[in-house]
Amino acid sequence: MEVKPVIYRTLLPLFITFACSVVLISEFFVDITAITMISVALKTSTSIIFAFSIVLGTVSLLLWVRKKMITEKNWSNRGFSILLLLTLLLFLVIGSIFGIDSNLYSLLFTSINFPIMNAFEGMVCFWMVKMAYSSWRLRNIESGALLGIAFITLVSLSPWAQMLWPGFAPVYEWIMNYINKPGMRGIIMAGALGLFIVSLRTIFGKERGYLGG
Amino acid sequence: MAVLKIGTLVDLIFLVTFTTLVLYYLQQGAKGKYRKVREIPGVSAIREGVGRAAEMGRPVHFTLGDRADIKTEYAPQVLAGIACLSEIARLCARTGTQLICTLGGSSGGGAEVLPLIEDVVYNAYVAEGKPEDYVREDIRCIAGERASWSAACIGIFYREKPATNIMIGPMAGFFLPVAAMASSLGMLQIGGTARTYHIPNMACLMDFFLVGEEIYAAGAILSQDPAMLATLTVEDIFKMFFIGIILLGSILLLGGSQWLKNILVI
Numbered sequence: 001m002e003v004k005p006v007i008y009r010t011l012l013p014l015f016i017t018f019a020c021s022v023v024l025i026s027e028f029f030v031d032i033t034a035i036t037m038i039s040v041a042l043k044t045s046t047s048i049i050f051a052f053s054i055v056l057g058t059v060s061l062l063l064w065v066r067k068k069m070i071t072e073k074n075w076s077n078r079g080f081s082i083l084l085l086l087t088l089l090l091f092l093v094i095g096s097i098f099g100i101d102s103n104l105y106s107l108l109f110t111s112i113n114f115p116i117m118n119a120f121e122g123m124v125c126f127w128m129v130k131m132a133y134s135s136w137r138l139r140n141i142e143s144g145a146l147l148g149i150a151f152i153t154l155v156s157l158s159p160w161a162q163m164l165w166p167g168f169a170p171v172y173e174w175i176m177n178y179i180n181k182p183g184m185r186g187i188i189m190a191g192a193l194g195l196f197i198v199s200l201r202t203i204f205g206k207e208r209g210y211l212g213g
Numbered sequence: 214m215a216v217l218k219i220g221t222l223v224d225l226i227f228l229v230t231f232t233t234l235v236l237y238y239l240q241q242g243a244k245g246k247y248r249k250v251r252e253i254p255g256v257s258a259i260r261e262g263v264g265r266a267a268e269m270g271r272p273v274h275f276t277l278g279d280r281a282d283i284k285t286e287y288a289p290q291v292l293a294g295i296a297c298l299s300e301i302a303r304l305c306a307r308t309g310t311q312l313i314c315t316l317g318g319s320s321g322g323g324a325e326v327l328p329l330i331e332d333v334v335y336n337a338y339v340a341e342g343k344p345e346d347y348v349r350e351d352i353r354c355i356a357g358e359r360a361s362w363s364a365a366c367i368g369i370f371y372r373e374k375p376a377t378n379i380m381i382g383p384m385a386g387f388f389l390p391v392a393a394m395a396s397s398l399g400m401l402q403i404g405g406t407a408r409t410y411h412i413p414n415m416a417c418l419m420d421f422f423l424v425g426e427e428i429y430a431a432g433a434i435l436s437q438d439p440a441m442l443a444t445l446t447v448e449d450i451f452k453m454f455f456i457g458i459i460l461l462g463s464i465l466l467l468g469g470s471q472w473l474k475n476i477l478v479i
Binding site: 025028029030031032046049050053054056057058060061063064067077113116117120121123124127128130131132134135184187188189190191193194195196197198199200201202204206207211 | 216217218221224225228231232235236239284289290292293296316324325327328329332349350352353354355356357358360363364372386387389390393407409412414416417418424425426427428429430432440441444445447448451452455
């Protein structure tokens with residue numbers, strides 16, 4: 001077995017993970033200035049790592065575009081890749097020269113990014129409605145209960161519900177407080193326990209997915 | 214008690230107990246002693262999904278979702294997704310199925326998890342003795358914007374026609390168009406998230422889905438690592454304990470006693 005790769009690839013990252021975790025957990029429980037300072041420094045260092053990751057992401061994107069340029073037969077698909085590259089370059093150049101707070105960069109952002117984002121947000125709303133509609137099927141008792149509750153919730157939130165029947169609001173409140181909330185809390189608590197287990201497995205070096213399996 | 218922060222004593226006791234139990238069960242698991250874990254349909258479906266793609270000669274699409282951010286509170290969900298990906302990649306390598314991973318949506322475009330994903334998938338192919346089948350370009354880091362990630366995934370579905378779509382990790386709203394499009398294209402869909410806001414959406418869109426804590430257990434179940442499986446027992450022990458606390462607390466509060474409530478905030 002080669003000693004160096006084992007130290008660099010496994011032991012050192014595991015030690016760093018353990019040490020950092022102990023410091024960050026300790027910060028929650030104890031009031032020692034040194035620990036608070038170290039944990040603040042650790043949290044700040046994530047921003048530096050994040051900056052490196054943006055370069056990595058760009059390289060990954062460029063690699064993918066290069067592959068598309070070589071293998072893609074369809075010219076329209078190649079065109080989209082070129083458009084992607086040009087947009088990336090445009091934002092990079094404008095941002096580097098004039099700064100991201102400049103009017104030109106803001107204008108580009110608001111005229112290209114915002115409309116596309118908003119269009120997509122609209123699509124999300126559409127899919128939500130479609131999904132809700134497709135899930136409302138009276139097949140068995142469970143789906144019937146879902147349908148009933150969904151109907152009451154939807155109607156209760158509409159502006160004319162109170163005119164139709166004043167009882168909609170209290171029924172809606174009851175559903176949210178006594179059916180929805182306990183169910184959600186149960187899921188959150190079980191999820192928190194699972195999260196805790198994964199964190200401890202990671203701290204003790206058993207979960208090594210973040211080291212590349 | 215000057216060093217210990219006020220209101221954290223009970224939390225510390227919980228942490229110490231929990232950690233001790235996890236260490237004990239890790240040790241037991243290493244000896245091969247662990248409780249049998251029930252079969253989770255969503256986990257079994259992962260194997261079926263990869264098998265389906267292999268039979269159809271089409272790729273498998275995997276994503277950690279549009280909140281795959283390793284530096285926030287979603288990190289454990291990302292790690293859980295990566296643990297599943299490790300086994301999915303091994304299955305794909307074994308069956309000769311193309312595996313497409315898309316990253317994006319979070320503030321860094323998922324780029325911070327990119328090296329991990331590349332390494333996990335590469336190691337899985339190496340473990341299966343097929344490093345030459347690993348294609349780096351199939352691990353795609355898309356963009357920081359969630360809409361871009363969503364649109365790119367839909368584009369991949371149309372162009373490369375995956376047979377199975379697996380989405381395990383922290384999901385936000387923009388996974389909806391992706392999952393809905395996959396559904397309309399007839400792909401087998403397996404999803405999992407611990408974000409309670411999107412669990413109902415998953416239930417509507419996925420053929421099989423992992424609810425909350427199941428995503429944390431999925432990696433252990435897929436890997437069948439005895440030590441990892443053994444730690445799941447601690448989760449069950451604490452679940453029982455918390456149910457007991459809730460019942461006791463409810464009875465005490467109904468009887469007018471604030472004793473337990475006061476104890477828990479020490």
